[in-house]
Amino acid sequence: MNKKLRKESKTAKKIVALIFVFISVFCAVFFAARNKFFTPVTDATAMAIVAPFQRIFSWAGSQLTFIKDTVNEVSTLHEQNKLLREEVELLRAQNLTASEYASENQRLRNLLGYKQVATQFDLVAASVIGRESATWSSVIIINRGTLDGVADNMAVVTEMGLVGHVMEAGINSSKVQLLLDPRSSVGTLIQRPESRVAGIVEGDIKNPNHPKMVNIPKDSDVKVDDMVVTSGFGGVYPKGLVVGKIVEIHNEEGGLLKYGVVDTSVNFQKLEDVAIIVASREAPPEPLQPPPQTPGTETDPYETAKKLQDAQQQIQDAQQQVQDAQQQQLQQAGYVPEDATPNEDLSREEARQW
């Protein structure tokens, strides 16, 4: 019984101590918050005990962080490298496409420029979609056919000059026989005004890239670097299309004739876009240009014409006024009744005299 009482008393003491500790700690919070409770020695002791452990763990933590960062960086670099590679591939592809578009744009601009200059021709633009690879023939396939107005024997050109003619027009594609084809023959002229020698340009099977201008009389005036243009004879090729220039002149075996090797103005190796002449007419006359003026006395012809027109108008007005005044005087003198209408022809005659 006594033991039990002692135990209960002990427990009660413990509870009281516990409550005391709780209340003390609770109060300590408020004292500490108001800076009325300091524990500098215990602070320093506690920190001195904990600090070595903290240092070790902190070092371990920094090492782990370093490793984590390194791994992260490596994985990021790998990923980044992969993305950059993909980007490079994409950009390369885009660059290639852009270059292709730029090249096409340039070619089409050139062709458009030619179309605007060559107003005597109705042109249909076409792209080369195929090329026959046989050595003895030079034929290309273009993406225009009868649906686009293309027909057999139409001339095919680029802005640089003659390409050939439509050999076989399909519905939506056509075969074009190039100048270089041995079966091709084009009636031509030497462009130089003093020469104007006619000949035929044919493909040369021995020299596939340089056709020959044949049937040139031996004593005719043909020189190296003479420009060769179509003569318009035969009706297939319109007159005046540039074929190329003479680079070599050789005598024919018979001795009466000679032939010239022609360097074509069109680069057939780089042929991608062409134009088909679907209709041709006489070239329109050049617009009249004002004659050259003496330096220092230049006048603007349009302004002069305007001034002249204004002066004429002023003269006409003055004549009209004089005529009205005369009419008035005659009426006042009683020579002309007031309601009489003036004779138009007479008035004009008088006005002229004035």
Place this chain on the structure above:
Amino acid sequence: MVVTGLWTMLTIVLYALQTSLLTFISFDGFSANLMLLLVVSIAFVRGHKYGIFFGFVAGILQDLTSGSYFGIATFSYMTLGLVFGKFSVNLFREQALLPVVSSIPALAFHFAITVGFLFLLDKQFDVVKLWREYFWPTAIMQVVLAYPVHKVVCDLNEYAKKHR
């Protein structure tokens, strides 16, 4: 003596871990509270008396070294040691899931006590933001670390029983 030294060492090491290594994986300055896990585990394993005692020791250690308001951690850990120690009477102490499950209410309790003190000290702060943005990340870390801490406490307790 060895046992007391081991318990002291465990407390200091866990505190050093909490304030050094775990700060590297902190969430916006909030990291796992190993002292809280230690107190709860000891309270479960050895009852409320040891819970209050370890709460006092761990709290004093934290209050002395952290630079926060002195006494808040001590009061909070002692209260938690008392409460979870009282629960331990009615629960199977060796159950592994126990500290994991109790880590979240323990943290909530600790948050509530701390917030209560700060409120009494007239410190204004956004409780909702604290709850929403910091409580749950910390709670996840507590859950992850609860079992290892509890395992160490159980092992040390077994060792202490053998060498008593």
